[in-house]
Amino acid sequence: MEIIKLIPACKDYLWGGTKLKTEYNKKTDLEKLAETWEISVHRDGASLVDGKDCTLNEYLDNNPGYLGTACPDGLPILAKLIDSAQSLSIQVHPGEEYAQKYENDHGKTESWFVVSSEPGSFIYFGVNREVTRVELKKAIEDNTILDYLNKIYVKPGDFILIEAGTIHAIGEGLLICEVQQNSNVTYRMYDYDRKDANGNKRQLHVDKALDVSIMKPIEGAVGTVDPEKTTPMIDCDLFTTEYFVAKGCSDSLTDETSFTGFIFLDGCGTIAFKEKCYDYRKGDTFMVPAENGVVKVTGNGKAIKIRIKQSKEAA
Ligand SMILES: [Zn+2]
Numbered sequence: 001m002e003i004i005k006l007i008p009a010c011k012d013y014l015w016g017g018t019k020l021k022t023e024y025n026k027k028t029d030l031e032k033l034a035e036t037w038e039i040s041v042h043r044d045g046a047s048l049v050d051g052k053d054c055t056l057n058e059y060l061d062n063n064p065g066y067l068g069t070a071c072p073d074g075l076p077i078l079a080k081l082i083d084s085a086q087s088l089s090i091q092v093h094p095g096e097e098y099a100q101k102y103e104n105d106h107g108k109t110e111s112w113f114v115v116s117s118e119p120g121s122f123i124y125f126g127v128n129r130e131v132t133r134v135e136l137k138k139a140i141e142d143n144t145i146l147d148y149l150n151k152i153y154v155k156p157g158d159f160i161l162i163e164a165g166t167i168h169a170i171g172e173g174l175l176i177c178e179v180q181q182n183s184n185v186t187y188r189m190y191d192y193d194r195k196d197a198n199g200n201k202r203q204l205h206v207d208k209a210l211d212v213s214i215m216k217p218i219e220g221a222v223g224t225v226d227p228e229k230t231t232p233m234i235d236c237d238l239f240t241t242e243y244f245v246a247k248g249c250s251d252s253l254t255d256e257t258s259f260t261g262f263i264f265l266d267g268c269g270t271i272a273f274k275e276k277c278y279d280y281r282k283g284d285t286f287m288v289p290a291e292n293g294v295v296k297v298t299g300n301g302k303a304i305k306i307r308i309k310q311s312k313e314a315a
Contacts (some may be wrong), residue, residue: 001289003273008036009045014196017085024283038285039079039261044184068258068290070308082176088169090190094212095164103185107164110180111234114158118173124149126218145190157225159233165214177304246301251294260288261306269299
């Protein structure tokens with residue numbers, strides 16, 4: 001099996017900016033580009049495989065074993081780039097059980113890596129005091145929900161794990177690389193009374209949001225990488241992420257447990273696996289199959305590297 005380059009699905013949500021087009025080489029006719037779904041088989045937006053004229057879903061169907069033994073049920077993650085010219089809605093995602101029962105989709109734990117930020121950029125991460133369902137509902141109705149949220153200022157190189165049930169939002173002026181469970185279930189709690197291009201407010205899902213929200217502060221978990229050094233970041237039940245620095249020529253070993261995803265955020269050079277070699281530049285995404293081998297990356301690239309973990313039952 002061979003290394004493949006991916007072409008993302010593009011989303012023009014109302015809060016999006018243009019940096020993914022102007023700085024990260026994304027091609028789209030959309031005016032605003034809020035998100036690019038870089039590694040995705042989701043029904044709401046699947047990636048395409050460069051040079052193969054097929055979706056990632058079709059490619060994986062034709063290449064059994066590509067994802068590895070840790071992925072018996074298909075690709076379990078979705079990886080995106082997100083450009084928030086404006087703040088995202090205050091939102092929460094359900095866990096696996098609730099999502100299966102009510103949404104016919106998966107739960108969503110997500111992780112963020114801050115690629116770039118405007119001065120003063122922040123995220124909301126959980127509540128800042130213990131609250132009841134009744135208090136939180138009233139705060140949403142009174143437009144005072146922001147007073148109850150834990151606001152964290154972030155800078156490039158910061159990373160954080162957001163477990164399902166954590167109330168959160170990406171503030172304005174951030175470019176984020178998100179790796180999450182393969183799900184598109186978002187319960188919007190508050191949207192700053194904004195209207196979309198057609199003058200409509202976006203739907204809120206307050207009751208479902210309150211059903212799944214964690215009502216206590218969550219111990220802060222913002223880590224920071226050394227910009228010049230490969231650094232492990234997220235290690236959750238499902239996946240691991242690493243901040244990867246190429247530094248001239250770097251080898252990464254691969255094996256049959258998981259594919260390896262590379263999302264390049266800076267630099268340029270080449271990435272090779274077995275006979276196949278690609279040039280890369282910032283914004284490019286590649287997948288390497290789950291086979292014993294070596295990925296060789298040259299140049300001054302900086303990337304987010306993603307692998308799936310073997311579940312405890314299967315191990
Ligand atoms: Zn979210």
